[in-house]
Amino acid sequence: MDANLEVGNRREAAGLKPVHFGWDVVGKVGVITLNRPERKNPLTFESYAELRDLFRLLAYADDVRTVVVQGAGGNFCSGGDVHEIIGPLTKMSMPDLLAFTRMTGDLVKAMRACPQPIVSAIDGVCAGAGAIIAMSSDLRLGTARSKVAFLFSRVGLAGCDMGACAMLPRIIGQGRASELLYTGRNMPGDEALAWGFYNRVVAEDELNAAAVALAQDLASGPTFGHAMTKKMLHQEWAMGVDEAIESEAQAQAICMMTQDFHRAYNAFANKQRPSFEGT
Template sequence: MTYRSLIYEVDDGIATVRLNDPERLNALTFQTYEELERLMGDLAYEQTVKVVVLTGNGKGFCSGGSVHEIIGKLLEMKGESLYRFTRMTCNIVKNMRQLKKPIVAAVNGIAAGAGAMLALASDLRIVSERAKFAFLFTKVGLAGADMGALYLLPKIVGQGKATELVFFGDVIDAQEAHRIGLANRVVAPDKLMKEAYSLARRLKEGPLYALGVTKELINLESEVGLETALEMEAMAQARCMEMADFGEGYKAFVEKRAPRFNKTDMS
């Protein structure tokens, strides 16, 4: 897969996606949105990719939509054209959340607007001490309802804090992001990618089918009642018990060794 606005590399089962406009803190253009939508959809079919690391080149993670190349041009659009754009941006988040592979965001700097949403749509957020977040849609006269923010953000930080973040659009630093649960870990800038890849390798060595099921049910169970959720988990766990990884986990425990997951048989 080749892209003009992204750097895409795969090494030993881990795909690295780097937003690549460092001079503008990786501001998004129409092309970037289109390529992210396509990439996040295509990754579901890339058998060599087990885990994804998402980050930005240079000092920023992603400063959001480009003021001139996005916002300026959107002011010239009407109706259906505007909806096609907002639907495309939402498809990026949909594809990220529906991807049954873990996504680790390595947030190296500012994550604002759509950039904050790319981090939020990831499964884990490893954050540099220099990182900052801002859900600043209301700052430009838009609703806080952008790219699934009002669906995802309250689930992670709670409805009260989410309301504050999207009403005011204020910038929060890495430590505050960690305090409210938005960041999983905060590390020194020079340790960021090492930590992100360390977690990616741990995930890659884990039971990948079971991790995919876990992500799928995290998405689904928030929308259903307890009984339905319990039935989903009973069926999913029964499927996992038929997989080779379950037998390997048992053998590894009995033999007092680390499990070797993702083999094809139970022998």
Template sequence: MSYDFLYTVDDGVATLTFNRPEVLNALTFEVYAQLRDLFEKLRYDEAVRVVVMTGAGDSFCSGGDVHQIIGQLLERDMKGHLEFTRMTGAVVQNMRLLDKPIIAALNGMTAGAGSVLALAADLRLASEKARFAFLFTKVGLTGSDMGAAYLLPRIVGMGRASELLLFGDTVDAATAERYGLVNRVVPHDELLSTALQWAKRLAQGPTVAISMTKRMLNHEQSMDLISALEAEAQAQALLLMGEDHRRFYEAFKAKEKPRFVGR
């Protein structure tokens, strides 16, 4: 399938690069639909174990294209608007339902819908040149878009989330790291190589254990402690019977590095 972004797979790592640098990698209706369908498809693609998302040029993603989306949406009725907002939400839904890690390599401006796509990733690496803006309120829209009001408080806390979503101000990479919005800030020229190093480490690891960890992180957000403890007991009992855990034990006894097989 052809995409309106760059997409490659190498040794278990899929790299998705937004590729409209002339408009700061702004999203179109077609890109949203392609992202929604790709992340659904990746659930069943055994060739991919980790996904890296980044942007071409000097931006990660500036959000929806003003002319190709906003201008056209103003001509739609309410049903058409709802179809669009549900489609954008489905992108985030499919990213979170994907039981494979997603790393966002944020190389520059990360704004609007682009900032929410970064939130929907599991890990966020930022170039020192990265900037973030949840700018929905600045264009007369609610800051609770595509799951932002759900995801952001869970990453940075309610107070910081309220500040970012209500004001819509732009913050630099150092501030984003201080807020906990990104896992790490790295030199601009080292961003993609660092993201790929992280991706390869995950891809070569015990992928069933990693997938289960993502699932549990998602599911336990809505559980009370007793329910979470029981869910973790059941999940861990399954993994204790896994081939990768046995391989760890045998390698430990032989004083060797374990070779995981994802079972």
């Protein structure tokens, strides 16, 4: 980035020290670990907000090219903590409840707006808000023993939480999404793979390494191009085909201006593997 633009537009993510979850940077991969294993890694008011803020910051961090989200202790995330979130919510006023639901939705918005592809590594319990975080990721690796549940109806709520009614049907189809959102039942690993929710199922002891390896592979690719792909995948939900084709024409022309595009051509011409630098 030009030195004149760095102030206010560039942040280093490697040195961050979140309080409510783990954060490590492995090469160019940022690894988020939800680490309350004794409770199956539930979220709290504080962790929701801190995750939202981290993903917002990643829009300005060029030292991280991809992100992995994983859980500690054999589970991904059990959703909102029953005692630290659900209990207090039953005593809140409508304005405070709306502030909370908007905050949780802002986490999803931040995940979709950050330019880095996000890979979720899903094992064990993946329920409620945990299922939403998985859904909001770009790629999902799971295990056979994992159980994904959009269980909002089981606690007396609607299935339309944090964008689920918009995003889940686009991943697995309207009928399948309707079943999961109405019933709140568990979706086991083999079904999640067959329905297209998972990109791949791997062994439990290989899951986190496989997710990082996938993220590292993406991180070695054309960073600007990946960010553009993510943006267009998101924006084209609301476009007609003709509008989408024109938008992609503009996006691809912009990508052709990058040095990575020229590096790829020169490498191909010289029968070499391209080395992408994200510029």
